[in-house]
Amino acid sequence: MDEPSPSPPDAPPPTPAHLEFKAGLLLLVLVLLVAGAGLYLSYARGAFDSTQRLVLVAEDSEGVAVGMDMTFAGFPIGRVRRIELGPDGNARIIIDVPVKDAHWLRTSSVFAMQRGVVGNTNIRAYSGVLSDPPLPDGAERTVLRGDAAAEIPQLMAQARQLLSNLNAISAEGSAINESLTNLKTFSAKLNAPGGAIGALLGGDAQAAKLVATLDRTNALLARLDGLAAKADTQVFGSDGVMRDARATIQQLNGVLGDARTSLQKVDAVLDEAKAVGANARVATTDLGTLRAEVETSLRNIDQLIGEVNRKWPFARDTELKLP
Amino acid sequence: MHWFSESYMTDGAGAGPAAAPAYHPRMPKRTSTLRQLQDGLGEIGRSGLRSSIGWSTSWWHVVKVGALILVLALSPSTYDRANRGALARHLYLGIMPILPWFALLSAVISVVLIRIVVVTALSYGLSQYALEMVIRVLVLELIPLTAALFVALQITVPSGAALIRMHARGEFATLLRAGGDPLRHELMPRVVAGVFAVLMLAAVSCLIATLLAYAAVYGFTLGAFAGFTRAMGQIFDPGVTLILALKTLFFGLAVALIPVAAFLRAGGPRAASGSPELDSLVRLFAAILVIEVVSLVGNYS
Numbered sequence: 062m063d064e065p066s067p068s069p070p071d072a073p074p075p076t077p078a079h080l081e082f083k084a085g086l087l088l089l090v091l092v093l094l095v096a097g098a099g100l101y102l103s104y105a106r107g108a109f110d111s112t113q114r115l116v117l118v119a120e121d122s123e124g125v126a127v128g129m130d131m132t133f134a135g136f137p138i139g140r141v142r143r144i145e146l147g148p149d150g151n152a153r154i155i156i157d158v159p160v161k162d163a164h165w166l167r168t169s170s171v172f173a174m175q176r177g178v179v180g181n182t183n184i185r186a187y188s189g190v191l192s193d194p195p196l197p198d199g200a201e202r203t204v205l206r207g208d209a210a211a212e213i214p215q216l217m218a219q220a221r222q223l224l225s226n227l228n229a230i231s232a233e234g235s236a237i238n239e240s241l242t243n244l245k246t247f248s249a250k251l252n253a254p255g256g257a258i259g260a261l262l263g264g265d266a267q268a269a270k271l272v273a274t275l276d277r278t279n280a281l282l283a284r285l286d287g288l289a290a291k292a293d294t295q296v297f298g299s300d301g302v303m304r305d306a307r308a309t310i311q312q313l314n315g316v317l318g319d320a321r322t323s324l325q326k327v328d329a330v331l332d333e334a335k336a337v338g339a340n341a342r343v344a345t346t347d348l349g350t351l352r353a354e355v356e357t358s359l360r361n362i363d364q365l366i367g368e369v370n371r372k373w374p375f376a377r378d379t380e381l382k383l384p
Numbered sequence: 385m386h387w388f389s390e391s392y393m394t395d396g397a398g399a400g401p402a403a404a405p406a407y408h409p410r411m412p413k414r415t416s417t418l419r420q421l422q423d424g425l426g427e428i429g430r431s432g433l434r435s436s437i438g439w440s441t442s443w444w445h446v447v448k449v450g451a452l453i454l455v456l457a458l459s460p461s462t463y464d465r466a467n468r469g470a471l472a473r474h475l476y477l478g479i480m481p482i483l484p485w486f487a488l489l490s491a492v493i494s495v496v497l498i499r500i501v502v503v504t505a506l507s508y509g510l511s512q513y514a515l516e517m518v519i520r521v522l523v524l525e526l527i528p529l530t531a532a533l534f535v536a537l538q539i540t541v542p543s544g545a546a547l548i549r550m551h552a553r554g555e556f557a558t559l560l561r562a563g564g565d566p567l568r569h570e571l572m573p574r575v576v577a578g579v580f581a582v583l584m585l586a587a588v589s590c591l592i593a594t595l596l597a598y599a600a601v602y603g604f605t606l607g608a609f610a611g612f613t614r615a616m617g618q619i620f621d622p623g624v625t626l627i628l629a630l631k632t633l634f635f636g637l638a639v640a641l642i643p644v645a646a647f648l649r650a651g652g653p654r655a656a657s658g659s660p661e662l663d664s665l666v667r668l669f670a671a672i673l674v675i676e677v678v679s680l681v682g683n684y685s
Contacts, residue, residue, distance in 0.1 A: 094587040
């Protein structure tokens with residue numbers, strides 16, 4: 062075998078100018094790239110956001126992963142930070158919500174976890190009344206499950222019931238079928254010569270009667286019109302009742318004036334009668350006094366006679382004797 | 385460092401007849417790479433059990449060399465003026481010729497893969513997962529692997545071969561006699577440059593692939609940046625980010641250390657068992673495979 066012969070030295074490549082500076086620049090670029098990536102990923106994971114905590118309690122946390130989003134109207138507003146099993150056996154999903162997005166969550170907000178047939182699980186928040194008080198930090202809410210796969214059997218049962226109802230509705234002789242038949246007859250009558258009146262009254266004869274009634278009513282109205290014109294002439298015309306009535310009223314006014322005068326005279330007569338009455342009353346008072354005086358005189362005379370009788374010898378025995 | 389100095393004092397520079405076999409006869413010849421591969425494969429097939437024992441013990445050798453070079457790289461006293469120059473030279477001259485080409489190549493491959501993934505996802509109605517899939521496939525898996533293989537083939541394996549040639553010419557013995565330290569002045573800069581090249585290529589290509597993915601999924605608009613950022617935040621959770629960083633770092637270390645360690649082994653008594661370049665390549669692929677599998681297990685198990 063040949064002895065090893067040292068190979069000729071490799072020709073060193075030419076050294077570029079400012080080599081150390083350029084190498085330092087490369088190092089700086091690498092450091093900047095790595096540091097920039099680190100900062101960007103920290104920002105992307107929300108390391109610089111101030112957050113508030115929300116605890117969602119679910120019966121089953123299957124499909125929920127740390128880092129997944131909670132969405133509101135399709136926009137991510139929170140991120141799952143941790144999942145733990147609570148002392149009551151329920152899963153506790155701890156979500157960090159950035160403070161700048163927390164105003165979408167209200168005390169009346171509803172949280173739902175939906176698992177599609179294909180794809181991952183979504184946690185969604187719904188806020189119906191945005192004027193409610195905001196959700197406090199550390200709030201605990203129960204999450205509603207909306208599992209599409211679990212709902213399929215229930216959905217099928219409901220769909221079957223719906224279809225049987227539809228069958229019953231559309232069957233021959235069903236109520237809705239008869240209603241439709243009646244509706245068809247009704248619309249046919251509407252299109253018939255009798256039109257809506259015939260449909261409403263139930264037959265063409267009745268419709269004809271109604272039309273005749275209407276015609277006669279029209280004629281009656283025309284006659285009433287003439288009558289009213291004649292009455293107008295009779296009442297308000299030049300020789301109408303109104304003129305006579307006006308003259309009668311004037312005469313009545315005169316009669317009333319005479320009556321008023323007569324009454325005034327009667328009034329005066331009554332005044333005089335009143336005065337006569339007053340005099341009679343006075344005279345009656347004097348008569349009373351006279352009567353009292355007469356009674357007194359009579360009593361005195363009676364007394365005097367009694368006295369005479371006692372003293373007179375011819376006095377009669379007035380004593381009563383019992384047998 | 386003592387064993388390293390002894391190894392170089394006793395080999396090819398004519399230290400005595402006992403050292404002569406260690407300087408194996410085939411290596412210094414500048415045969416073609418294809419010829420070396422054929423020879424090496426034949427040698428491995430013939431060596432049998434002896435080879436497998438050597439294989440396992442030599443990994444320990446790689447770890448020892450790696451620890452020694454890392455300690456040197458992290459010691460401030462290493463970076464004296466002469467060493468800084470050597471390091472800057474290896475850093476700059478190693479990566480600059482390949483950086484634009486690799487960026488272009490990875491951009492083209494990324495565009496093709498992104499387009500395939502996005503169109504497939506759209507056709508299945510799963511477009512909301514397209515971005516995540518693209519980022520996971522490209523940034524997390526393919527680009528660091530490609531960068532490591534590219535650096536290995538373009539920088540570190542040729543660099544190990546250059547070390548072997550320098551060794552064959554007796555330059556290290558000369559350096560040692562002159563009071564220099566080959567480990568500090570020749571090996572450490574190459575290792576650091578190799579690690580740096582892997583990190584740099586991976587970082588630049590990941591950035592390009594991310595931008596291309598954004599443009600492919602959302603178009604040339606800034607309106608979707610918030611949603612994109614949110615998706616990136618979901619993909620890169622701390623575990624995944626840590627695994628990506630460690631994987632890229634270990635790719636760099638494997639790519640940079642294994643060819644140098646193979647060179648050091650080439651000076652030992654087992655040097656005649658095969659081609660050091662082929663040995664280092666096989667070892668390199670095995671190490672990269674193990675790192676990739678471990679990262680996959682960490683990410684997706």
